[in-house]
Amino acid sequence: MAAIKLSALDHIFEKYEGKKGKLIPVLHEIQEEVGYLPVEVQRYVSEKLGVAMSKIYGVISFYSFFTTEPKGEHTIGVCMGTACYVKGAEDILNRLKEELGIETGQTTADNKFTMTMTRCLGTCSMAPVIMIDDQVHGNLEAEKIPEIINKY
Amino acid sequence: MAKKEILICAGTACLSAGAEEIKDKFKEEIKELNLTEDYETKTVISNTGCIGPCSLGPIAIVKDDNTFYGHLKTEDVARIVREHLLNGRVVEDLLTEEEGEKVEDFKEIRFMKKQKRIALRNTGIIDPNKIEEYLERDGYQALKTVLNELTPLEVIEEIKASGLRGRGGAGFPTGLKWSFAHQAAGEQKYIICNADEGDPGAFMDRSILEGDPHSIIEAMAVAGYAIGADQGFVYVRAEYPLAVKNLKIAIRAAENNGYLGSNIYGSDFSFNLEVRVGAGAFVCGEETALIASIEGKRGQPSTKPPYPANSGLWGKPTVINNVETLANIVPIINKGSQWFSSIGTEKSKGTKVFAVAGDVKETGLVEVPMGTTLREIVFEIAGGIADGKEFKAAQIGGPSGGTIPKEYLDLKIDYESVKEAGAIVGSGGLVIMDEDNSMVDVARFFLDFTEDESCGKCTPCRVGTKRMLDILEKILDGKGSQQDLDKLEELGNVVKETSLCGLGQTAPNPVLSTLKYFREEYEELINTAEEGN
Numbered sequence: 001m002a003a004i005k006l007s008a009l010d011h012i013f014e015k016y017e018g019k020k021g022k023l024i025p026v027l028h029e030i031q032e033e034v035g036y037l038p039v040e041v042q043r044y045v046s047e048k049l050g051v052a053m054s055k056i057y058g059v060i061s062f063y064s065f066f067t068t069e070p071k072g073e074h075t076i077g078v079c080m081g082t083a084c085y086v087k088g089a090e091d092i093l094n095r096l097k098e099e100l101g102i103e104t105g106q107t108t109a110d111n112k113f114t115m116t117m118t119r120c121l122g123t124c125s126m127a128p129v130i131m132i133d134d135q136v137h138g139n140l141e142a143e144k145i146p147e148i149i150n151k152y
Numbered sequence: 153m154a155k156k157e158i159l160i161c162a163g164t165a166c167l168s169a170g171a172e173e174i175k176d177k178f179k180e181e182i183k184e185l186n187l188t189e190d191y192e193t194k195t196v197i198s199n200t201g202c203i204g205p206c207s208l209g210p211i212a213i214v215k216d217d218n219t220f221y222g223h224l225k226t227e228d229v230a231r232i233v234r235e236h237l238l239n240g241r242v243v244e245d246l247l248t249e250e251e252g253e254k255v256e257d258f259k260e261i262r263f264m265k266k267q268k269r270i271a272l273r274n275t276g277i278i279d280p281n282k283i284e285e286y287l288e289r290d291g292y293q294a295l296k297t298v299l300n301e302l303t304p305l306e307v308i309e310e311i312k313a314s315g316l317r318g319r320g321g322a323g324f325p326t327g328l329k330w331s332f333a334h335q336a337a338g339e340q341k342y343i344i345c346n347a348d349e350g351d352p353g354a355f356m357d358r359s360i361l362e363g364d365p366h367s368i369i370e371a372m373a374v375a376g377y378a379i380g381a382d383q384g385f386v387y388v389r390a391e392y393p394l395a396v397k398n399l400k401i402a403i404r405a406a407e408n409n410g411y412l413g414s415n416i417y418g419s420d421f422s423f424n425l426e427v428r429v430g431a432g433a434f435v436c437g438e439e440t441a442l443i444a445s446i447e448g449k450r451g452q453p454s455t456k457p458p459y460p461a462n463s464g465l466w467g468k469p470t471v472i473n474n475v476e477t478l479a480n481i482v483p484i485i486n487k488g489s490q491w492f493s494s495i496g497t498e499k500s501k502g503t504k505v506f507a508v509a510g511d512v513k514e515t516g517l518v519e520v521p522m523g524t525t526l527r528e529i530v531f532e533i534a535g536g537i538a539d540g541k542e543f544k545a546a547q548i549g550g551p552s553g554g555t556i557p558k559e560y561l562d563l564k565i566d567y568e569s570v571k572e573a574g575a576i577v578g579s580g581g582l583v584i585m586d587e588d589n590s591m592v593d594v595a596r597f598f599l600d601f602t603e604d605e606s607c608g609k610c611t612p613c614r615v616g617t618k619r620m621l622d623i624l625e626k627i628l629d630g631k632g633s634q635q636d637l638d639k640l641e642e643l644g645n646v647v648k649e650t651s652l653c654g655l656g657q658t659a660p661n662p663v664l665s666t667l668k669y670f671r672e673e674y675e676e677l678i679n680t681a682e683e684g685n
Contacts, residue, residue, distance in 0.1 A: 020466065023448035024431055028390075055449075062450040062607075063431030065390050081352035082547060082583045083509035085597055119434065121391055122355030123165045124509030124583075125206030125516050134393045136168035 004034055006044045013048045023051060023059060027066060036070045072107040072114040074152050076100075076132050081120025083127040092128050093117070095142035099149060112152070156187075156195045156237050157215040161276060163202030163362055164394055165516075166209035170226075174210045175199070177229040185233065195237060198285075201363015201398070203276030205263040206516035208248065213258050220258035222248050250535075262514070266533055268495070269519045270503050271319075271356070271479035275363030280398045283405040286366040292411050294485035295370050298377055299419040307378040308334055311481070314489035315501030320346055320437070320474030321552060321578045321654065323500070323567040329471055332461035333379040336469035341381040343372055344465065344472045346442060347388040347395070350434040351550030352601065353581030356505040356517055357475035361388065361395035364479070365402035369412065369425060371473075371481035376423045379471055384423065387442055389430040399427055434551075434605035438653045439464075439472045441607065452607045453653035474579070476505055496522035500566035504580055510547075511586040513538050518582075527561040530584055541586040545670070549578025551598045551605075552658030554665030555591060574665040576658070591670035592677060596624045598662035602655065613656030616647035620663060627674060630681045637674055641667055 012029045016022040026045065031037055037060055046053045060066040078093045093104070096115060100108050107114040123129050126138025130148075137148055160166075160175045178197050187195040203211050208222030212232070219242055221232060228246050235241045247254040248261055255261045278285040286292075298307055312327030333341060345368060349357040361368065372384045388396050403425050406412040414422040428446050435441045436451040443465050445451040464470025480502060484492045493501045500522035506529060509515045513535030520529065526546055530536065537543050547555045548565075554575030556563070563569055570577050585594065603617040623640045626632050644660035644667075651657045667674065 021428075021446050021448040024445065025428065028429060028431065051448075058450050059448070062452075063433050065430075065432035082550070082581070082597065083353050083515075085352075086510050086583060086585060086589060086594075119350060119391060119432070120352035120354070121164075122349065122358040122507075123168060123206070124353055124355060124507060125209075126165050126168050127509060129168065131391075136164055138165065138168040 004038070004041060006040070009033065009041075009044065010048075023049060023056070024063075027056075027060065031066060036067050038068060038070075070107075073112050074114070074132055076113055076115045076130055077118035077121070078104070078115065079119075079121045079123075079127070079129045079131065080117045081122075081124065081127070083124035084120075084129060087127040089128040091142045092130065092140050092145065095145045096130075096149075099145055113149070158195070158197050158237075159200045159203075159213040159215050159277070160197060161201075161203040161209060161211040162199040163206070163209075163276075163359055164392075165202065165206035166211055167394075169209040171210040173226055174212065174224050174229060177226045178212070178233065181230050181233040185238065187233075187237065198279045199281070200277060201275040201280045202359035202517065204267075204272065204359075204517040205261065205514055207514050208261075208263070208516075217242075218258045219256055220248060220261055221246050262535055263516065263518075263533055266524075266528065267519050268503050268521050270483050270492075270495075271360060271476050271505055272517060272519045273364075273483065274367060275359055278364065280363050280365055281401050283366060283402070283409060286364070290486060291366055292370055294482040295373050295377075295411065296417050297485060298374050299417045299421055304334060304378045304380065307374065307485075310489050311378070311484060312489075314480075314484045314492040315496075315499075316477065316480055316484060316492065317500065317567065318474055319476035319480075319504065319580070321549075321576065323577065326473065326477055329461060329473070330375060330378050332459070333381075333469045333471045336462045338469050340383075340468045341379055342465045342468055342470040343375045343379065343381045343384040344442065344446070344470060345372055345384065345386040345475060345478055346437065346439065346472050347386055347392075347475045348430050348437040348442060349389060349392075349475070349579065350437045350605075351552070351579045351581045353507060353509055353547070353550055353583045354579040355507045356580055358392050358395050359517055360475050360479050361386075361392070362398050365399045366406065367482055368399075368475060368478050369402055369406050371478035372425060373412065373416065373423045374481055374485060375471060375473065375478070377421050379469070381471070382422050382424065384425045385428050385446055385465075386425065387428045387430060387436070387446060389436075390432055396427060396429055403427065433607070434601075435607045435653070435655050438655055440653070442472065443470065450607075452609045453655075455652065476580070497564065497566045499568055504565070504577060506580045506582045508534050508582050508584065510584040511538055511541065511589075512536065512584045522566045523564045525562050525564055526556075529565075529582065530561070534584070537584070537586050539586075541588065543584065544587050544589060545585050545591060545594075547583040547585065547594065547662070548581070549576040549661075550581045551602050552576055552654065552661060553578045553581070554661045555585075555594060555669065556665065557669045559669075574668055575661065591666045591673050592624070592628055595663045595666045596621070596628060599624060599659070602659040606655065606659075610650075610652035610656060612647045612650040613652065613659060616643055616651070617656070617659050619643060620647070620660065624663070627677050627681075630677060632674075632678045632681055634678060637667075637678060
């Protein structure tokens with residue numbers, strides 16, 4: 001993996017200059033750009049914001065959206081909300097595991113997909129659903145999975 | 153030819169059902185027939201927020217005569233344009249059929265007929281990205297009235313008199329909350345909109361933010377004036393990208409038009425809004441945890457008192473209101489507290505939005521007066537149970553709520569009655585389950601959720617939910633005993649009594665309520681286990 005150019009992140013710190021409670025939005029934007037939050041990035045954030053490393057790691061490990069591992073090109077979130085659960089989300093999850101050959105939280109060998117379980121996406125009427133990046137796919141049946149994955 | 157307007161639902165559910173393709177097809181057809189998209193002259197296509205009957209999506213409504221076309225396919229579009237728009241003939245066979253009859257008018261379809269929309273008054277009707285459409289529907293008039301004609305105390309009195317209670321879960325009187333923050337000493341105060349809609353099965357807040365963001369901005373400005381805050385935050389969960397986007401567009405438009413910023417409507421009131429996106433932690437829906445999260449910390453709750461109204465964000469007096477609560481503020485100011493309090497039951501005024509999902513024929517958002525029965529919602533609005541099956545239970549209020557059986561179908565839903573039945577109205581998630589669902593498994597589902605989302609700060613919640621889950625899994629594995637059942641119940645009550653925040657205090661509800669109403673299902677699993685030994 002190529003080294004991350006830390007100074008390329010400076011525009012993010014500038015944007016939040018003088019704002020209170022900026023740690024979480026800053027981490028969001030960095031993760032958006034870099035894809036994940038490895039220790040060298042955490043150290044840079046610590047220097048830039050004057051926040052202790054322990055605090056930064058505390059925040060990253062608390063919130064499920066932050067990750068210290070690189071993710072695949074696309075992230076597949078399998079909704080595990082109530083309506084999806086009642087409508088068979090587990091079948092969808094199992095089929096995805098089978099098709100991609102990975103468990104939740106893992107990334108495929110070709111670095112294309114990372115699979116996660118998500119909380120309710122609020123599209124319960126389309127249950128069961130998955131979200132690939134920002135796109136929701138609804139009214140799923142396990143048989144539809146290969147076709148959807150092939151689109152990416 | 154007169155102007156025609158087509159509303160296309162662009163809520164998350166409809167988008168996932170293909171609304172974007174439908175819209176493109178409309179555009180293509182209109183272009184081909186030279187019905188240019190000029191607002192003044194001919195045909196316009198408008199994106200709206202969530203219209204509500206999500207399971208009928210993708211949806212288009214011909215605004216001029218309210219004709220409703222659901223379950224649209226791209227090949228249907230040409231006929232609607234040619235027959236309906238050009239020749240004024242409704243395309244009969246594309247209408248929704250209910251009990252053998254074709255229904256034409258959007259307001260007459262079963263899912264909409266019995267609804268009373270206050271919080272959802274604009275969603276599905278206006279384009280959320282066009283401030284002028286909000287303005288056409290009396291947008292920012294409540295803010296004008298408040299700034300020009302009322303003192304902050306008069307605003308608070310009006311909200312108090314309306315009887316509005318918090319729609320996020322606990323049902324605390326909104327006016328009272330505002331008055332505490334108003335009275336609290338301090339120059340700097342804050343107003344926060346809690347849009348961390350984490351309850352699985354609830355999606356009304358997402359729909360309101362996606363479909364009518366200005367109503368929340370206006371309500372927050374009104375609240376800011378009432379309590380003396382010049383800064384507001386909207387805390388939205390990260391799972392809702394479209395809500396964040398539409399809200400940000402709306403804030404910018406409000407700033408450009410002078411409804412946010414300095415000296416609003418020429419008064420000396422100034423108010424600014426900032427969006428903060430959550431990062432995937434259910435507990436952040438709890439107000440003290442939410443505050444910690446905005447401050448940039450781990451979202452762990454703290455003990456109350458002090459209450460946020462006295463010492464909240466950065467130690468300053470802070471009011472936190474849920475999205476749906478705020479969506480009621482503007483109508484109350486515009487139409488008066490008396491109008492609002494004439495709707496609903498004695499102690500629960502106004503309407504409640506329910507997100508109906510699960511094994512019913514039609515799912516989506518249902519806004520009905522408080523006091524409407526579960527039967528009306530399930531059978532008259534959502535069309536009853538799908539696939540000819542039997543109603544078994546309704547899970548109301550998400551992980552903090554409970555599961556109520558068919559004996560309670562005629563329960564008039566309001567804060568008090570639902571609590572008495574062992575659940576809570578909560579945020580209004582309503583997942584309907586048919587005969588095929590195991591109630592023990594449903595209880596395990598919710599406990600698995602709360603155990604995972606427990607922030608770990610207090611022992612009863614951190615360890616208690618874990619132990620309860622162990623017992624439940626043991627029972628579901630066919631290895632449980634009567635003793636386990638007693639232990640489960642005892643532990644549930646301890647966690648409920650002794651946890652620090654709302655998450656832990658309500659986490660046992662799904663277990664305790666199923667134990668109360670579906671005990672035989674637990675016992676059956678145990679008996680099978682004991683016979684096997």
